[in-house]
Amino acid sequence: DRKSMINTVVYSTVLKGFAVSKRIDKVLSVYKEMRANSIACNTITYNTMLDACAKCNAMEKAAQLLEDMKELNVEPDIITYSTIIKGYCMSGEIDLAFSVLREMKSDGHFEPDEIMYNSILDGCARQRQVTESLKILDEMQASGIRPSNYTLSI
Numbered sequence: 001d002r003k004s005m006i007n008t009v010v011y012s013t014v015l016k017g018f019a020v021s022k023r024i025d026k027v028l029s030v031y032k033e034m035r036a037n038s039i040a041c042n043t044i045t046y047n048t049m050l051d052a053c054a055k056c057n058a059m060e061k062a063a064q065l066l067e068d069m070k071e072l073n074v075e076p077d078i079i080t081y082s083t084i085i086k087g088y089c090m091s092g093e094i095d096l097a098f099s100v101l102r103e104m105k106s107d108g109h110f111e112p113d114e115i116m117y118n119s120i121l122d123g124c125a126r127q128r129q130v131t132e133s134l135k136i137l138d139e140m141q142a143s144g145i146r147p148s149n150y151t152l153s154i
Contacts, residue, residue, distance in 0.1 A: 005115060007043060008034075008039055008041065010041050011033075011034050011039055012042075012044060012045045012048060013028060015030050015045060015048050015052075016032070016048050018030065018052070019049070019051060019052035024051070024052050024053065024054055024056040024058045024061070027048075027049055027052045029082050031049060031065075035068075039064075040072075041068075041069075041072065041074060042043055042073055042074060043069075043075060043076065043080065046065055046069050046074060046080065047079050047080055047083055048077075049065055050062055050066075050080060050083045050084055051083050051087075052088025053087055054083055054084075054086055054090060057069075057090070058093050059084075059087045059088055059091045059093060060099075062084055062088075066080075077108065077117075078110045080148075081101075081104045081110060082113070082115055082116045083118065084097075084100050084123075085097045085100050085101060085116055085119050085120060085123075086119040088100065088121070088123070089119050089120060089122055089123025092126065092127060093143060094120075094123045094124060094126075094127045094129060094132070097119070097120060098120070098132075100118065111143065112140075112145075113145070114140075114145050114148060114151065116149055117139075117140045117151070118148075118150060118154065120135055120136050121133055121137065121154045124136065125154050137151075
């Protein structure tokens with residue numbers, strides 16, 4: 001009976017705690033336990049794990065999580081894409097960040113927002129990709145998103 005009380009919300013809370021503590025090993029261990037016990041993961045659960053991957057410089061784990069989402073018909077949201085892009089930019093994998101951005105735009109469900117553009121611009125700046133930065137800035141303005149003071153400080 002106690003087992004029936006351990007649900008997605010409880011597991012997600014535990015995941016969040018390990019994510020905040022930057023314990024990617026524990027995050028993935030809890031996720032494995034959830035899958036083994038047929039505890040459903042929702043978009044928020046996956047976003048929490050993807051954020052942990054980004055903050056722990058473990059983006060090599062993100063692709064599998066994204067595949068699992070697709071396999072289980074859990075729909076990614078703008079936060080999912082933004083988190084993955086931020087993680088790839090933080091780990092210096094700007095090409096993968098651009099790939100995710102293209103995939104998201106081609107799906108047609110979401111448009112990049114200021115936060116996403118800022119992550120890409122920051123990634124370009126870290127990799128000294130000035131030409132790409134200028135293209136993204138133009139794209140941002142063309143889509144009606146005005147660069148903020150933060151954007152211009154990158």
